[in-house]
Amino acid sequence: MIPSIPQSKLFKSSFRLYAFIFFTFLMAPLVVVAVFAFNDSLFPSLPWQGFTWGWFFSDAEPKLGLFHDQQLYKSIGTSFLVASFTTILAVSLAVNNAFLFERKTFPGKNILYMLMLLPLVIPGVILGVSILIMSSTIANYFDEVWAIDIEILRPGLALVVVGQFAFITTICTLIVAARLRNFDLSLEEAALNLGATKLQAIRTITIPYLLPAIVGAAVISFFMSFENFNTTLMLVGSDSPLTITLYDRLREGATPVINAVSLLLMLASILLAFANYFLKGKNSSIK
Amino acid sequence: MKTIGTANARTPIKLGLLLLLCPILLWLFLLVILPQLTMLNISLQERVAPRIYEYGFSNFIAFFTEPLYWNTFLRTAIMSIIATILTLIIAFPISYYIAKMLRGRAKGLLFVLCLIPFWVSELVRTYGWMILLRESGVISTFLQYIGLVDGPIEFLYTDATIMLGLVYSSMLFMVVPLTSTLDSLDDSYIEAGYDLGGNGFSVFWHIVVPHAKPAIVSGCIVVFMLTLGNYLTPILLGGKSSLWFTEQIFTQFITRFNWQQGSAFGVLLLSISSLIVWLGLKLSRQSFSKVMS
Amino acid sequence: MLNHMEFDLQCTDIVRKFDDFTAVDHVSFAIKKGSFFSILGPSGCGKTTLLRMLAGFDNPTSGEIIIKGKSMNGVAPNKRPVNMVFQHLALFPNMNVSENIAYGLHRQGINKVEIKHRVEQVLARVNLAGSGNKQITQLSGGQKQRIAIARCLVLNPDVLLLDEPLGALDLKLREHMKVELKQLQQEFETTFVYITHDQSEALVMSDQVAVMNHGQFQQVGDPQQLYYQPDNAFVAGFVGDSNKWSASVIDILPDSLKVKTTTGLILSVSKVDNKSLIIGSEVDIFIRPEAVHISQQVTANLQDNHLNIKINNILFDGANSQLLVEEQNSGEEIKVKLPQTAEFMHLQKGDKLQISFPFQQVKTFPKELEVS
Numbered sequence: 001m002i003p004s005i006p007q008s009k010l011f012k013s014s015f016r017l018y019a020f021i022f023f024t025f026l027m028a029p030l031v032v033v034a035v036f037a038f039n040d041s042l043f044p045s046l047p048w049q050g051f052t053w054g055w056f057f058s059d060a061e062p063k064l065g066l067f068h069d070q071q072l073y074k075s076i077g078t079s080f081l082v083a084s085f086t087t088i089l090a091v092s093l094a095v096n097n098a099f100l101f102e103r104k105t106f107p108g109k110n111i112l113y114m115l116m117l118l119p120l121v122i123p124g125v126i127l128g129v130s131i132l133i134m135s136s137t138i139a140n141y142f143d144e145v146w147a148i149d150i151e152i153l154r155p156g157l158a159l160v161v162v163g164q165f166a167f168i169t170t171i172c173t174l175i176v177a178a179r180l181r182n183f184d185l186s187l188e189e190a191a192l193n194l195g196a197t198k199l200q201a202i203r204t205i206t207i208p209y210l211l212p213a214i215v216g217a218a219v220i221s222f223f224m225s226f227e228n229f230n231t232t233l234m235l236v237g238s239d240s241p242l243t244i245t246l247y248d249r250l251r252e253g254a255t256p257v258i259n260a261v262s263l264l265l266m267l268a269s270i271l272l273a274f275a276n277y278f279l280k281g282k283n284s285s286i287k
Numbered sequence: 288m289k290t291i292g293t294a295n296a297r298t299p300i301k302l303g304l305l306l307l308l309c310p311i312l313l314w315l316f317l318l319v320i321l322p323q324l325t326m327l328n329i330s331l332q333e334r335v336a337p338r339i340y341e342y343g344f345s346n347f348i349a350f351f352t353e354p355l356y357w358n359t360f361l362r363t364a365i366m367s368i369i370a371t372i373l374t375l376i377i378a379f380p381i382s383y384y385i386a387k388m389l390r391g392r393a394k395g396l397l398f399v400l401c402l403i404p405f406w407v408s409e410l411v412r413t414y415g416w417m418i419l420l421r422e423s424g425v426i427s428t429f430l431q432y433i434g435l436v437d438g439p440i441e442f443l444y445t446d447a448t449i450m451l452g453l454v455y456s457s458m459l460f461m462v463v464p465l466t467s468t469l470d471s472l473d474d475s476y477i478e479a480g481y482d483l484g485g486n487g488f489s490v491f492w493h494i495v496v497p498h499a500k501p502a503i504v505s506g507c508i509v510v511f512m513l514t515l516g517n518y519l520t521p522i523l524l525g526g527k528s529s530l531w532f533t534e535q536i537f538t539q540f541i542t543r544f545n546w547q548q549g550s551a552f553g554v555l556l557l558s559i560s561s562l563i564v565w566l567g568l569k570l571s572r573q574s575f576s577k578v579m580s
Numbered sequence: 581m582l583n584h585m586e587f588d589l590q591c592t593d594i595v596r597k598f599d600d601f602t603a604v605d606h607v608s609f610a611i612k613k614g615s616f617f618s619i620l621g622p623s624g625c626g627k628t629t630l631l632r633m634l635a636g637f638d639n640p641t642s643g644e645i646i647i648k649g650k651s652m653n654g655v656a657p658n659k660r661p662v663n664m665v666f667q668h669l670a671l672f673p674n675m676n677v678s679e680n681i682a683y684g685l686h687r688q689g690i691n692k693v694e695i696k697h698r699v700e701q702v703l704a705r706v707n708l709a710g711s712g713n714k715q716i717t718q719l720s721g722g723q724k725q726r727i728a729i730a731r732c733l734v735l736n737p738d739v740l741l742l743d744e745p746l747g748a749l750d751l752k753l754r755e756h757m758k759v760e761l762k763q764l765q766q767e768f769e770t771t772f773v774y775i776t777h778d779q780s781e782a783l784v785m786s787d788q789v790a791v792m793n794h795g796q797f798q799q800v801g802d803p804q805q806l807y808y809q810p811d812n813a814f815v816a817g818f819v820g821d822s823n824k825w826s827a828s829v830i831d832i833l834p835d836s837l838k839v840k841t842t843t844g845l846i847l848s849v850s851k852v853d854n855k856s857l858i859i860g861s862e863v864d865i866f867i868r869p870e871a872v873h874i875s876q877q878v879t880a881n882l883q884d885n886h887l888n889i890k891i892n893n894i895l896f897d898g899a900n901s902q903l904l905v906e907e908q909n910s911g912e913e914i915k916v917k918l919p920q921t922a923e924f925m926h927l928q929k930g931d932k933l934q935i936s937f938p939f940q941q942v943k944t945f946p947k948e949l950e951v952s
Contacts, residue, residue: 002388002478004474004478015388019397022381023397023400025455026404026455026458027400027404028415029412029418029419030404032418033414033415036418043423044418045423045424046423046428093310093314097307099307100308100311104304106304115315115320116311116315118315118319119319121512121560121564122319122323122560123512123516123533123556123557124516124518125518125533125536125553126326126553127322129326129536129549129550129553130322130323130325130326132540133322133325133326133329133550134321134325134326137325137329165318166314169314184668186666189637189664190672191683192636192656192657192658193662193663193732194663194683194731195658195659195687195735196687197658200687204683226408227410229410229518230516230518230519233518233537234537243408246410250417250523254414258414259414266406269407269408270403270406272406273403
């Protein structure tokens with residue numbers, strides 16, 4: 001069961017075999033996506049037609065490379081825009097919420113905390129749909145009563161940001177609050193004691209302490225927004241973020257350019273993951 | 288010693304609290320609660336004439352009387368339960384292997400390896416499975432190459448494929464809590480179990496499983512919730528035959544433009560999801576806040 | 581007002597109530613300029629609450645705190661001329677040593693050149709010159725202590741508050757830091773208010789010690805007074821090591837009392853300054869292990885307490901070694917200091933000896949009703 005208890009060779013090697021199969025299962029789809037980005041074929045499937053960089057750099061149809069595909073380019077830009085707005089909103093509110101839940105006592109605090117967690121239980125599709133209904137209801141009302149068309153309430157990027165902001169805030173709040181919970185309050189008191197005002201103490205001591213969590217939450221938030229599909233699908237208008245564009249292409253019949261985009265996405269995500277991992281490692285040493 | 292509150296500085300504290308409360312209340316009300324209430328409201332409206340609506344339960348009655356809706360719903364729930372159980376069965380040995388049988392670098396490395404798929408978009412992961420499983424895909428070609436089958440085989444668009452995709456995309460949410468909980472089980476408990484005459488099975492059943500129970504429960508709840516609300520995997524791997532409930536919701540809203548019916552489905556999905564979470568928590572006597580974080 | 585010049589810190593009738601629990605109960609004291617004042621008490625006695633009120637993190641329900649003649653009521657913690665060394669030091673982990681020390685100076689808006697100069701000066705005074713660029717995590721436990729103190733002293737506070745800062749150190753370092761703290765205090769001539777539950781810290785370092793229990797000061801005095809002339813049973817029991825027995829008065833003599841312990845041991849004890857004491861009154865008596873004299877020969881001085889005993893156990897602890905002995909008739913167990921001299925080297929469990937101690941060494945206090 002554990003190394004200190006003698007086990008039969010068979011037991012150990014069957015575990016090892018199982019782990020091997022498991023990780024093959026885990027990695028196979030990712031590896032396949034990466035490999036077929038370099039297949040010199042119009043379809044992401046066998047037979048292997050030879051190695052090419054074409055799906056990245058080629059500038060002519062039918063093998064239009066990723067870096068020359070205006071539609072993909074634009075959707076990556078859209079995703080960046082959405083992710084940036086979502087992250088700024090979600091992280092700001094998360095810091096605010098962390099201070100509220102970790103520092104203040106007020107009646108109904110536990111209930112509010114539960115409600116704050118609610119977006120985690122609401123499936124993404126439902127969250128998207130319900131925001132769509134609400135905003136359309138409001139927009140229709142304005143349209144009928146005052147004949148004002150409020151563009152921002154119609155499906156589009158603003159609503160996508162709103163929908164993602166609704167559930168990403170909860171995740172960011174959990175990350176920031178967890179770090180604030182471990183903050184030694186005497187540090188802030190020490191700052192007051194040395195002549196700082198409450199705001200100075202928070203700015204010079206508490207915020208620097210929270211910074212790894214804030215950056216971590218921002219990384220997670222950016223990533224979740226970038227890769228979100230369910231909520232986005234319900235709220236998207238004519239400008240589609242990357243995941244929506246990829247999905248549409250998948251349904252039309254994929255070419256390896258999707259593999260190329262996916263490979264870049266994977267590399268970026270893994271880079272982010274490492275950045276996040278590194279940050280976590282760093283702040284645990286502070287403690 | 289636990290007292291930080293200041294007795295004579297009432298007003299500024301109240302003001303500070305208010306400033307912190309405002310944003311979250313706005314967010315919660317406008318983006319979470321109000322949309323759900325609007326959805327509930329719409330779901331209770333039935334069309335009596337063009338553009339004329341009245342309150343009534345016809346959308347919910349339609350759900351129970353139309354076998355397609357009802358069956359899709361049941362099918363989604365049952366497959367989610369099966370997927371949850373399968374995920375647990377597959378994840379447990381791996382978590383145990385990582386947490387208890389490995390040491391040092393190998394342990395950290397394998398754990399990080401488990402996390403990597405999570406950092407890749409669900410769309411990309413599912414796309415990977417499509418490349419592997421389609422008729423002209425890697426596995427089909429491989430089987431033909433080694434001579435096991437004569438012609439190409441289509442693995443996509445079956446229930447088994449959907450299940451595979453669901454289990455795959457849920458794996459992380461089971462492995463991570465299980466591994467960290469098993470890791471926190473001190474080796475000396477297992478050693479004591481053996482020392483007092485236990486064998487592999489009894490130690491596993493009486494020491495390891497009870498210790499891991501909170502993680503099992505929270506892992507199962509999260510996996511079930513995510514599976515039930517999944518949209519991408521059933522659609523892409525199951526194709527036209529997927530019959531997934533979220534797909535029904537999408538169809539009602541976007542294709543048929545029947546928002547009243549779609550809202551009723553939304554309310555139903557949300558209710559069953561909340562009910563299962565609540566039941567899971569009640570049965571295991573855990574707090575919602577703890578499981579979620 | 582003359583007395584205000586003499587005292588850095590005065591507290592009059594401080595009360596702090598939490599709902600129906602009184603943490604600090606009518607405490608008054610005054611601390612002389614430049615002295616080392618300790619508040620000694622068990623955990624939960626209210627000493628931390630008292631210190632937090634001095635620092636301004638908590639406010640008294642009633643009473644007044646006066647620092648250098650100025651009332652501190654309603655003065656925010658960042659406006660008070662006191663600084664505090666926190667229990668776990670609270671050195672800012674996101675700043676290096678210099679930045680930590682400069683923190684308070686920056687808040688005062690002092691210019692950078694001056695700050696740099698003063699930081700270097702104070703680092704030199706705590707013997708850590710040149711450590712300014714070190715990170716907090718690179719410092720040893722003792723160095724962290726000195727930085728935490730330097731961070732406060734650089735601001736020239738009227739009073740420095742210390743909240744059990746030695747608690748987290750290991751024994752050797754703690755012994756060393758006691759001496760160092762005392763030296764620092766004398767060098768800087770700042771008034772120190774030090775709270776601790778460790779009597780040795782309080783006795784070694786302080787000019788004055790207040791013993792606190794149940795939110796009240798039991799006795800304020802210099803270390804010798806507390807040790808040799810405790811005012812009450814709590815102080816006698818809390819400061820130093822003692823044998824404590826419950827007994828009842830059986831005879832009242834001109835100089836002394838005769839008492840009988842619950843096990844039947846009859847002893848001569850010092851007379852208590854209490855008119856209400858009569859024969860039959862319940863008392864608590866205390867005798868320090870080091871006040872007991874051991875002898876192997878029978879001596880004839882019958883004026884003192886003379887007991888025949890048997891050694892039950894030898895608790896060897898170097899210079900602090902003790903014997904656990906049993907009085908032959910009553911079976912009462914007594915702790916006795918065992919001098920590490922040649923005379924007693926060969927003592928063994930079961931040996932029979934005589935012990936004696938003068939009645940003046942046995943402190944007597946009327947039995948108190950236990951407040952719980």
